Amino acid sequence: MKVLLVATNREQSPYPVAPLGVLCVAATAKAAGHEVEFLDLGLALAPPTALQQALEVNEFQVVAFGIRNLDNCWAFAPRSYFNGVQELAGIVRHHFKGPLILGGSGFSVSPRGWMQRLKADYGVIGEGERTFPELLARLEAGQSPEGIEGVVIARKSDVPPTFLPSKSVERLVELPLPAHDLCRYTGYVKHGGFVSVQTKRGCPFKCSYCIYPHLEGRRYRLRPPEQVAEEIELVAKQSNMRDFFFVDSVFNDPRKHALAICAELSRRKLPIRWNAFCNPVGFDAELARAMAQAGCSGVEFGLDVATPKMLEALDKPFDQEEIRIALRAARDAGLPFAIYLLFGGPGETWADIEETQTFLNGCASANAVFATYGLRIYEGTTLAGTAVREGQLSPDHDLFEPAYYLSPGLAENTNTKLDYIARRRAEWSSPVDWCRPVTRWGQKMTVLLNVRPQWKYMRGYGGLMRRKTQ
Template identity: 35%
Template sequence: MNVLLISTNRNCLPMAVMPMGACLVAEAAEQAGHRVHLLDLMFAERTHLPVESAIAECHPDVIALSVRNIDNNGMQLPEFYLNDLHTMVDLIRTRTQVPIILGGAALGVMPEAILRLTNASCAVVGDGARIFPVLLERLSRGESIADVPGVALIQNGKFRCNPTLPSDFSAICQVPDYRRWLDIPAYRSRLATAPLQTKTGCEFRCVYCTYPGIEGHTCNLKDPGSVADAVMRLSASGFHEIEIVDSVFNAPLDHALNVCAALARVGSKARIQCLELNPRYVTDELMYSMAQAGFTGIGITLESAADGVLEGLNKGFSSHEVHRTAEVVSRHRIPCAWIFLFGGPGETRETVRETLQFAQTRIRPGDIAFFNTGIRIYPGTQLETIARRQGVLSCSADEMLSPTFYVSPEVESRWIEQELQQARRNHLNFIDMGSLSLPFLPTIHRVGAKLGLRPPLWRYTRLIRRILRMAGMDV
């Protein structure tokens, strides 16, 4: 079959993300004997012209749309991406009547609502590289797809989502040949990194998280030697900036240490970063091993430094571990981004001040602190249950497709923003969602790339903010 696979994500803020999943699915479909054309819309100013052109050129028998995000998770500056998806499906219907299949991380979160919004033929929910070739085989034979494992569809007005097959997990770390599918110079000019996973699944049970619906609670670990081989292949192909995109890299800790040891042995010279570390498992041994492995930036996802909020979010660690982590980080040289999320269950004015006090006194000036306010509520999460019990959520699950946020009823979001604004004025290494949404941020990336700067660009936050302030901008 002729397959047109469209990566629909166009969000370049804070930076362009290479569509690893779409590329892996494209290669899986090709290996199954199909002719695949991947259209990446990341840098398209308008979508209708490239979509129309791709349909005319490849005469597809099926069109698949990869959907990464529902929205930007920003309460202050919300952006809802699925209206564009709906428009794209309508456009495709005016050009062809072939099946339209949806896939990607967003479909693992709210498949029914997205299908009803777009009126697509069906959706892949689960491992697209496994499910999509099976679906294509059924379609090529003209057979029913109603019982294909991992496929969701609406029949006679009723939603149906078939369970996936038992996991056929492979310990081999797969990375696609990005050069075949993407405009690599465009990504490099924006300081994009090549994504890579060392595991799937997450053992934690944060109240707001959707990962269990996407990857499950069981951690499936890639072979550390295979991870090192994948990094070597990427580096040999010219991808020297690599980001590990596990939900949490350092849990289990032994696996992270083994991955670092394997990377250190091969000496790839790649520059690696990972923005998802859990403070419970941040140790001196881990930091030393990551430095030996070539890590040039890390991120620690705290959300809060106050026990009441950490308990309300079910983070699985305490404020004692938060402060211990700051001590560990201070003894090492790897740049660190600290990530906070205000407004969770149990948040009060006192806990906000406690978290800001931690950020102001324990974070190194050369590191950054990223703050967001308000937590996106998704159906089926513990946070939905909490919000309904507290009376702060009344809309139905279907209505929650549009951005819906939680803020603790014990604190006002406007007050949080005022406190954060004051902290940002006094600390040039403090940023928030507005900082990541600056329309000229892609230009900064391009200028930085020409000047020879290397990711992560957030290492230069203080310098960039100081220059922009000198230019008269209130950032």
């Protein structure tokens, strides 16, 4: 079949993210013998026009949307991505008479919500590498897709769409490498982005608000280090790219697998630099040195909270001592690192936030600390149950629309108070900063100067952003 795969994500802040998921599905669809055309709207100047032109000059049999996120997950400036995707769906319906298929992580979070609002024909929940080609085969043969695990089928009238639960790909090594050749990475890197790479899928942790285990499962499925390094080497040579990001939920766990990835990259001596999301679990001096030797240029620690009370409240898998060890290890290995804090969880007060800053002041100093508030509530998470019990959310609330949990203890003058605390440290920033023109100007300058990671010198220029105060 002739298929148009559309990457719909247009978010540019803090930098555009290359559409890895769509490239993975494109690779398996091509391997199954389908003719695939890829339309990346991430950097398009006029996305609706680009889509319309693609539909007018080609005769596709199927159009499929990759939807990365529901919204921007920012409580201080919430923005849903639905309207943008709805506009694109309208163009498809006007210029194309065949089936419209939805997929991607953003779709998988709320498949019924997307299907009912966009009136799409089919949807693919979860990992699409096996499901999407199977759906295409059924459509090509004129057969019903009933019974395919993870396929959502539209129904007439207001009957909710039905589907069977999706099934994960057990052996990731059997999948073809993502179709990186379809993506124009130069534009992404030019605007501060990276080539995205996965070393595994799944997350065994039980953070109360997190949707990752629902999307990828609670058990790790690891890719062989040799295959990961081969993928990076291939992209580096064919596309002349050197900036990569490991987009695993947590790169450093399992620790043994992370060490093996680093060893393989070091063995190949690839001229690359890469970043990764990490948490403190098992992040020690040995791993930090291995990452630095393998070309790591920055680590992003998703701590969210750092006091014993709040670590327990959010079901975090690490404690304060592990935080100290991880931050010290990164510093001693010469790895720039940023810390992400997400305040507002159950029972949190301003005293807890003060305690968090005091604790981090006693740890190895980060290059940047990004502090925000409000936890996006997703269906099926522990936090959703807490919000209902506390009356912050009704049991029948439609979580397709952005909804955030915020502890009553932080509900008054949240922006102002958090910014006041952040201003004490040059490396800290708050939502007030992120909306200021001077911050956007500084971000553009780091991109122009090819600073990687962008936050590397936050501590140095924080004073210019009126960060430090008495």
